[in-house]
Amino acid sequence: MNALSRALVVAVVAVVAAIPAAAEPPRTSSSRSAPATDSAGAHAAAGHVRERARLSIEPAGHAITRLSIENPLGDVRVEGYDGTAIQIETNKLAPDEDSLDRLHISLVPNPDGTVTIKTTADGGRERTPVARSAVRIDLVIRAPRDAHVEAAVGSGTLEVVNMDAGGDLDTGSGPISVRNVQGEVLTHSVSGRTRLAQVFGSVDAQTLSSDVDLDTIGGDRLIASVHRGRIDGRRVRARDVELTTTEGQIVLEAEAALRGHLVVSSFKGDVDVQLRRHGGVLIRARGTKVDLGAAARPQPNGWVETTLGAGDNAPLIETALVEIRAMHGNVKFAIIESRP
């Protein structure tokens, strides 16, 4: 990093640090209040101190292409818009002024087009200890649509809407919500419910102990895996789909693309697949009880197979393949719409 970049970084961090004390500098504003009561949530109980600030960062000569956010102290909402600047609204909450002063937000623009936003709570030397649940920082960020988002939160909500360059999203126990996003989306959560809607790009979602909800997914590839929890999918149009749970039900309503491949598997959970088909589909299923909704051929290896919509002379390469497994559960399959 050259000297100019360093100076820029220092200047921006200084601006952000100075927001509470700044006297309405251009494009920034802040306010601090100690409401007796507040209706903004569980943390806004009597006696809490709140500080709100707004900041706008214009790109200096190069577009902002990547947004890296780390906020273990609260919610993050990223909204895409048709602009070039990043507008950040911060909302800090703490039981008292001393605790509020321990909460920091740093903003570092890098020459490569990445803007990094991080929140921390400093060590609190010689101060009264404050519980994590008593403080929070919530961020609402408006960013250029074509910026890629990498964000990590702890127990807060992570929400990304109206972005065009995908994202890599990570939470501990906080829920993830993605809506109207293009590009590749990766999500990981330990126990936060993951909801993806109107995603037009490849999706890879993984949770340990929470549900995954998918609605209108249209990329090339959709992978979702849950260790303990269910997967619900509606209007899934990805060409290759892999849904897996160790313990949990899977309900999928999908559209089988030509030459598409749907693999839906659960170790301990029922699997229910409803398919809109275009052209021929080969369905293979295995489970404690299998209902394919049509005459099926049991195979020697325990699988049950049937072919729908493909004539005897149809080339196999044109046929979509659906594989359904429920090792310790039931399989139900139905065609809900057929097009030649």
Add this chain to the structure above:
Amino acid sequence: MTTCETIQPRLTAYLDGDLDGESGSVVRGHLRECAACRQVARDGAALRDGLRLLPPVDPPMSMWAGVQAQLAAAEVADARKPRWRRTVARWARWAPWPPTMPQYAAGAALAATAVVMLYWRTQRVDELAPDAVAVAPIRTEPPHPLRTEPMAPALVASAGDDVTADLLAEPARTTESYAQVIEELMKLASEARTAWGDEQKAAFDTRLAALRTGIDHAAQGRPQQRAQRALIRYLQLAVVRDDVMLAGGGAR
């Protein structure tokens, strides 16, 4: 009446849970009333909690052996010194030099007493039977293990619950959550493995070793969690889809 001067030297013992009964009650009572001592206690607790976050250190047995050897050598050297040199050395540690007149007088009196005692002891040893002399065995047991989790009583306000400490501990908690799921899936995979052919087993073992190496070599925190997620996904595929592509799989 307790004062800060009498309480503060006992705070460390109190925080370590070494004070019980009335002693602990006295300290607790003082902390309830004295803000200054309470602050000192908080600082001490913060230091203790910070030290708790450090990885435990197990001293190697060779270190204890070295300490024992040096102690033994010192004891042998002490034993070989003439008694008068040991007495002079003890005296030199305690008495200022040069001695004052009263110290000369006291020294002379002690010397006279010593002569009488020496004579009396010589007579006593001569009277003892040889087998009545007991030799204390050298203790060879290892040192008491380090206390990594001191038994501390509940403090007025625990620094361990502070937001900063909680944030520092979060990556470890997440890693532990992933590790628990890996353990669960490994049990299922072990059961599934019994039904696999040799080729599948070999492919599984190879891939498993590679993924575990990835976890071991990854930096702590997110990189390690990413590697753990890859292993979780692979194990899920192996358990749930045991008939396909065992050599592949794994999350990005």
